[in-house]
């Protein structure tokens with residue numbers, strides 16, 4: 001028996017009018033807030049772990065309880081999977097042993113992505129699975145494509161996969177990549193058909209909600225984030 005989840009309600013009918021402006025601003029004024037010490041420390045531990053892995057990297061950004069990170073590590077035994085989430089509570093839940101090629105890290109993505117780009121990381125895959133939708137129109141700048149860290153996320157490169165139960169979120173993300181001068185990916189309906197990668201995916205699908213996805217092959221391009 002699983003909780004029934006209601007679909008996202010928003011005062012937005014479609015993509016936000018201010019999206020092109022937000023992306024242009026992020027491209028010219030990257031996020032420069034100082035990096036928190038706890039994320040610097042967490043990144044240093046992740047860097048040491050990854051250096052010892054000697055295999056390509058998969059990032060699971062906003063991994064929640066880390067079930068997706070475990071599953072991705074099983075599906076890609078030749079890769080190193082790092083799941084990142086800021087919630088200590090979610091990361092601490094016991095979902096069994098981690099595969100050797102997976103690591104869960106408590107960190108703020110806004111800082112972690114910047115450190116990863118500065119370190120020269122080039123993930124082969126980057127998953128954004130059911131990010132918080134922040135559905136009020138006034139919350140655009142909290143969505144990843146409306147945030148000033150968006151160019152950093154794109155600059156890391158790799159095959160980026162975004163999934164959401166809110167179509168507008170995925171459509172906006174696609175529009176924002178086009179605003180950043182990259183090819184706009186197609187947004188498609190997605191049916192996991194019983195093979196759920198995350199608890200939120202399971203909850204939404206079992207509540208009968210449609211799910212949406214985009215996949216995007218990004219070049220590694222630190223030049224997207226202008227220097228000081």
Ligand SMILES: C[S@@+](CC[C@H](N)C(=O)[O-])C[C@H]1O[C@@H](n2cnc3c(N)ncnc32)[C@H](O)[C@@H]1O
Nearest residue numbers: 062063064085086087108109129130198199200
């Ligand atoms: C809706 S949940 C989805 C979790 C998981 N991907 C899933 O599908 O089950 C969004 C997750 O993103 C995390 N998150 C949101 N903003 C974050 C940030 N700035 N840094 C790290 N994690 C963040 C939250 O803690 C939460 O676990």
